[in-house]
Amino acid sequence: MVDSAGQPKTQATPSGYGPAQLHGAYTSQVLAPNKQIIAIVDAYDDPNILSDLNTYNKTYNIPLLPTCSSAVATSLTPCFQKLDQRGGIKYPAVDAGWALEISLDVEAAHAICQNCSILLIEADSASYINLMAAVDRAITSGATVVSNSYGSSEFSGETDYDTHFNHLGVAFTFSSGDGGYGVEYPAASQYVTAVGGTTLLLNSDNSYKSESAWSGAGSGCSLYGTKPLWQHDTYCLNRTVADISAVADPNTGVAVYDSIRYQNKSGWFKVGGTSLAAPVVAGIYSLAGGVSSGVQGDSLPYSNGSYLTNIHDILTGSNGTCGGSYLCTATVGFDGPTGLGSPIGISAF
Template sequence: MRSTTPHTPSDGSISRSTNSPSIRVRWRRVGSAAIAATALVLAGLGTAVQATAAPATTNATAAAKSSTGKVTWTRACATPAKGRMACKALRVTGGTTAFQKAEAKADGVTPKAADASTPSGYGPSDLQDAYGLTSAASSKGSGETIAIVDAYDDPNAEADLAKYRSYYGLSSCTTANGCFKKVGQTGSTTSLPTADSGWAEEISLDLDMASATCPNCDILLVEAKSSSMANLGTAVNRAVTLGAKFVSNSYGGGESSSDSSYDTSYFKHPGVAITVSAGDSGYGAEYPAASQYVTAVGGTALSSGSSSRGWSEQVWSTSSTEGTGSGCSAYDTKPSWQTDTGCAKRAIADVSAVADPATGVSVYDSYGVTAGWYTFGGTSASAPIIAGVYALAGTPSTSSYPAKFPYTAAGTSALNDVTSGSNGTCTTSYLCTAGSGYDGPTGLGTPEGLSAFTG
């Protein structure tokens, strides 16, 4: 019998809210449907669970001033063994998020209590509003399948997804109604990998973000048996074989001379939009974000504002070693649609979306932690968000490479150009510092509707 004992000890963040009509009014533009909150706060809570399998070692914890304020978080997944991929989910454990600050400002109540009963981060209507998706999310996506590729098993994936979707008033997405399917990398629904609590958090984040941006899409979860590139790549191929035209990958690792062969073996799928997290370690290229065949997704800090858009964004950066990834690949060929001159090879990123833990998203998770709501950040959030945008935009043509699509819309109102912030120091400034037009940390910008993601 497959063990369901969580892999790593975890600590969590929790939040609390109470009903308030004034908050419902305040958040009509930027608030999540079904959230009426006055007092929200994050606090740590501890659980100690014995690991079973040991694909990795220790979790890293960050406590630093982010782009928008001081929050603390922990990396969901344990540090991977050499040659393995790391998941990019960051779980907030303390501090006050931008969502909480806005709620407190709206009703004048300082967050001070904590439980896990309600969210403390952005929900579906926030993300849809921020990225011009509100109308599309309600009317498009039916018949499309977003595949989520991760390592190891989350035994509670379907149940946790049901909690998220129910809370936010999204339609049911279950195995029974054909909307949700979970398989291993072989395609089996019963022969699944060893369970791992860190990767289970990643899975919950990915499933929830795909749901947030494309509520009408079907979801296919493909679980690789380990976090090696070979197994994760096999899972990507399985997702495509099973019919997914949109595949989200929230993991990455160091580049290697094998990357060009990985490109053709796992990521060269014409007619399929493949999104990959750009990384959470600041300036520096990672793989598979460096693949010429994928959309590399960077991260921003997203805050509500007084502009006509109603939101503002800047580069997500905590320090020179923590923040969205960017840079020049050492191995991967530059795709024909990239025309920046600072990288002879592939430049990262292409587009971006919210990733700063201080402006994080709400996620429901129960495996290896106290069951409840948590706030997450990292480019693990931005990759499935962008996969959902591609899915709303419709099935790509069979011969196309959807990573090209945003470049045809560069400089137009189809993208929100992010022009402030930096993720480190580099000799070619646009690769680590935001500015008008293309830059490394945020690429061409963030979505403003669907036209930049339509072939």
């Protein structure tokens, strides 16, 4: 999640979880069963993203992604494509904070789904007008899953933007926020999967040990968003955030390679935030084969999820104080900071 200064949440140390740890936590599967295109929507340009992704892939010995020789939708093999919000290559200005965000989003998505094509759409700026143009471009370019790691405080009129996410057969993941209890848009849209955040602990063999609600994850009752039919919690009359969760705590974050100098350093960063959780969940949607035609993507964890088989129920941790305690404190079943919980494998999607 990019903060108010346009900067991802970072840890100074160049360590962190890699692909093996993410798969140990959430799914052993690394390949999608069919062609999947994960679109990453961000603002501004990262001119080094493909070379940085290659460095990441070589470091962890996972498949390289070549540049697409034609439109990503027509490619017969997995590839990487970068477009501006108009579908061309007139990329916007470089921004160091957003470049780190781009590296995080692209590398995390590829770490999870290693045969998915990656389509990076760079908006001209972080304005809603430009970001929504980038979202629209992702859809017209053939994306099956769209990962988004940005948001703002709610505002009257936010639901006017919901039409950009109202596409059956496509999953939209949005970070829930990094400021603790409170709701952000577009995570509050009824048409997206709002991804909360956890502190993830692993065993020495990289297997799952435990998760707790991360104190920075956004959650709560939306002021304006309509409650989806599949949400049944009773305290919120409107949309409740979040839906599902994944690792986000910067202290248990991931290693990200970014050669654009940021805060007086470049190279390996340890990064967290629900910016991380959103592309992780996007990757898992893709591993599951995407969303069937005629289905709204954010309904799937509610219809397919089971605490007996494919959802970790997260029982500890809090992100603040609130009126309805489940909205800010992890508890049995659904809660605000972690939603239904975190994925076990792909069958919840």
